[in-house]
Amino acid sequence: MSTLAPWQQRAYARMADAFAAGRLGHAQLICGPARLGKREVAVRMARRVLCEAASGDVACGACRSCRLFDAGTHPDYRFVSFIPNREGTKLRTEIVIDQMRELAAQLALTPQFGRAQVAVVDPADAINHAAANALLKTLEEPVPGRYLWLVSAHPMRLPATIRSRCQRIELRLPPADEAAAWLSAQGHAMADAAEALQAARGHPGLADDWLRAGGLSLRKAVAADLQRLWKGEAAPAEIAQQWAADEHADLRLRHAADLAVERAAGLTDPRHARSLAAWFDRANRSRDLLRTTVRADLVLVELLVAWRALRGGPEKRER
Numbered sequence: 001m002s003t004l005a006p007w008q009q010r011a012y013a014r015m016a017d018a019f020a021a022g023r024l025g026h027a028q029l030i031c032g033p034a035r036l037g038k039r040e041v042a043v044r045m046a047r048r049v050l051c052e053a054a055s056g057d058v059a060c061g062a063c064r065s066c067r068l069f070d071a072g073t074h075p076d077y078r079f080v081s082f083i084p085n086r087e088g089t090k091l092r093t094e095i096v097i098d099q100m101r102e103l104a105a106q107l108a109l110t111p112q113f114g115r116a117q118v119a120v121v122d123p124a125d126a127i128n129h130a131a132a133n134a135l136l137k138t139l140e141e142p143v144p145g146r147y148l149w150l151v152s153a154h155p156m157r158l159p160a161t162i163r164s165r166c167q168r169i170e171l172r173l174p175p176a177d178e179a180a181a182w183l184s185a186q187g188h189a190m191a192d193a194a195e196a197l198q199a200a201r202g203h204p205g206l207a208d209d210w211l212r213a214g215g216l217s218l219r220k221a222v223a224a225d226l227q228r229l230w231k232g233e234a235a236p237a238e239i240a241q242q243w244a245a246d247e248h249a250d251l252r253l254r255h256a257a258d259l260a261v262e263r264a265a266g267l268t269d270p271r272h273a274r275s276l277a278a279w280f281d282r283a284n285r286s287r288d289l290l291r292t293t294v295r296a297d298l299v300l301v302e303l304l305v306a307w308r309a310l311r312g313g314p315e316k317r318e319r
């Protein structure tokens, strides 16, 4: 098993301490920015809680429970996430009520190994309205030895009634030197790590993703595409086709949204900064849309037309 990053370890230690002291609540909300490794913390803690021979904070890795856990067949552990749609053609974009009902039924059972029942729901903010009501019922009737952990990068999207019933474990962005040291330990050159970390605003998980996905070349290509659109040297439809052509559309939008923020930060005209901020929001909504069944190139072309339309704004007069 890989070593937890220091920021994961801190969150894990808080949960482990609470568990050792008998204070670990029935419901936990494990939150913090995406790609910091929240799920890994939850899964590892589940393994620890279920382990039959743990010493201290860590599961033994050898007992019957650990072996079943590692094989993905532990009867007292449930991981809930997106499941395929009815046609089986792609994953749903919501966690639905049947999944929450099944979970409630599971948690009502006596643990087969007698220790505990643990369920992890990730991403918890994808629970739809009906499913949230079913989940709330489960949270309202806590049973000893039952643990329900909700993992979310967007906890504010969860109903307040659910949030208020959970203890909160938060993963935070680490200090810059810790993030750089971790990236270096992942095998990235120091200079690349520093550049990626700066572009990712101190987010080591994101910087790592970018470096693995071909360094910052994708970001530079996105910046160049936006610039060509701005100058009228390329058509939105043409760029949209390119952006939708592979699996990096989401990452491109993330870079594009980020580049808009960077651009806005360098502006003195508040109206123009505001229109860039509006475009940033739009880019993020488009990222959400890319996860639905809407055609990616259509989402992208609309967004890029809006980008080009920003040219007509105050910046033209600045030149």
Ligand SMILES: [Zn+2]
Binding pocket: 051, 052, 053, 054, 059, 060, 061, 062, 063, 064, 065, 066, 067
């Ligand atoms: Zn064990």
